[in-house]
Amino acid sequence: MTAADRPALQAIAVRAGYRRRRRHPAVTVLSDVHLAARPGELITLIGPNGAGKSTLLRTLVGAQPPLGGRVLLDGHDLAALSPRERARRLAVTLTEPVDVGMMSVEAVVALGRLPYRSWIGRSTARDRAAVDRALVDAGVEELRHRGLGDLSDGERQRVMVARALAQEPAVLVLDEPTAFLDVARRIELAAMLTRLTATTGAAIILSTHDLAFALRRADQVWLVGADGAVTAGAPEDLAYGDAVARTFTGENMSFDDAAATIVVADGGVPGATVRVAADGRVRQWAEHAVRRAGWEPTADACAHVLEVEAGPPCRWRVDGAAVPDADRGRGVGFESLVGHLRRRATSLPEGVRAGRPRFPD
Numbered sequence: 001m002t003a004a005d006r007p008a009l010q011a012i013a014v015r016a017g018y019r020r021r022r023r024h025p026a027v028t029v030l031s032d033v034h035l036a037a038r039p040g041e042l043i044t045l046i047g048p049n050g051a052g053k054s055t056l057l058r059t060l061v062g063a064q065p066p067l068g069g070r071v072l073l074d075g076h077d078l079a080a081l082s083p084r085e086r087a088r089r090l091a092v093t094l095t096e097p098v099d100v101g102m103m104s105v106e107a108v109v110a111l112g113r114l115p116y117r118s119w120i121g122r123s124t125a126r127d128r129a130a131v132d133r134a135l136v137d138a139g140v141e142e143l144r145h146r147g148l149g150d151l152s153d154g155e156r157q158r159v160m161v162a163r164a165l166a167q168e169p170a171v172l173v174l175d176e177p178t179a180f181l182d183v184a185r186r187i188e189l190a191a192m193l194t195r196l197t198a199t200t201g202a203a204i205i206l207s208t209h210d211l212a213f214a215l216r217r218a219d220q221v222w223l224v225g226a227d228g229a230v231t232a233g234a235p236e237d238l239a240y241g242d243a244v245a246r247t248f249t250g251e252n253m254s255f256d257d258a259a260a261t262i263v264v265a266d267g268g269v270p271g272a273t274v275r276v277a278a279d280g281r282v283r284q285w286a287e288h289a290v291r292r293a294g295w296e297p298t299a300d301a302c303a304h305v306l307e308v309e310a311g312p313p314c315r316w317r318v319d320g321a322a323v324p325d326a327d328r329g330r331g332v333g334f335e336s337l338v339g340h341l342r343r344r345a346t347s348l349p350e351g352v353r354a355g356r357p358r359f360p361d
């Protein structure tokens, strides 16, 4: 094995959990965990609440010892590395707010260089270059003289990534970095992390509750099941092979392949299948309206047919029939379409229903 394909971080037969303490018995949360994070990979760690994601991350970064097995960092047993040697290879960013008083962004990022400083603590040209690069890579260069306390959650999140990057780690671990971020900031952060895997060659491991983000962005997904097993694989393999559906779906829920997310029953009257005759964006939003009404879009030629003309507002009709009280026999807008489909669902014969109405969460 060459250094290039040696895992940056590896778990070998790891048992993760909590040792016995006075009145508390020992708890094994995860057992027989085998994982490998290779250089340049973006890995997402997903699983239901309480499954053991944080326990696994803490074990992988050495914040708690494994109950069994070994964790290797860059081929070295994590337990045998000094804190300084560890910090030169592994950076960790947790969700908890960091109390850094009135420190500037630049000073916070410079903390990432501590593992490289001599006991005198003076920064070298290499330290300063690493801080500059980290500020640019994390997209926070323009914030460098601002106080960390004055930033938004999203900006502070990026600064903490910059501090971790200044460590020049082989492995970067982020605990729920997308929590508290709005959709645009989440997409920006995801794009930044993907870019970083290519530019720095680091393996980036992050836990998240955002299933669609986890499946769309990752090179590898680590799926922690409620049964204490951890499954690793390409996102497509885990989604296609039902591992994701088995882990996350319960009664009235299923995994929607197209949206890469869980869909839940909305409790209304189930509709039938319908073929949406439209193109582009209007088709996408028509299918959205169809699902919201409890019907199911299909490519099946025998199904009901919904014709939609682009707008806005869009104009529509179902099965070629004129829509009563509508504009020239066509319904106008998606709100009236959803209403029409819901009313129509109540008069459908039982045999043609598509199942429980479902809608992406």
Ligand SMILES: Nc1ncnc2c1ncn2[C@@H]1O[C@H](COP(=O)(O)OP(=O)(O)OP(=O)(O)O)[C@@H](O)[C@H]1O
Pocket (backbone or CB within 6 Å): 018, 027, 029, 047, 048, 049, 050, 051, 052, 053, 054, 055, 056
């Ligand atoms: N200090 C502890 N001592 C004993 N058991 C613990 C301790 N911390 C967590 N646990 C238990 O370990 C299990 C896994 O918890 P963990 O926090 O790792 O789950 P998680 O997947 O990160 O959950 P969430 O998505 O809710 O953050 C839970 O049953 C939890 O109660």
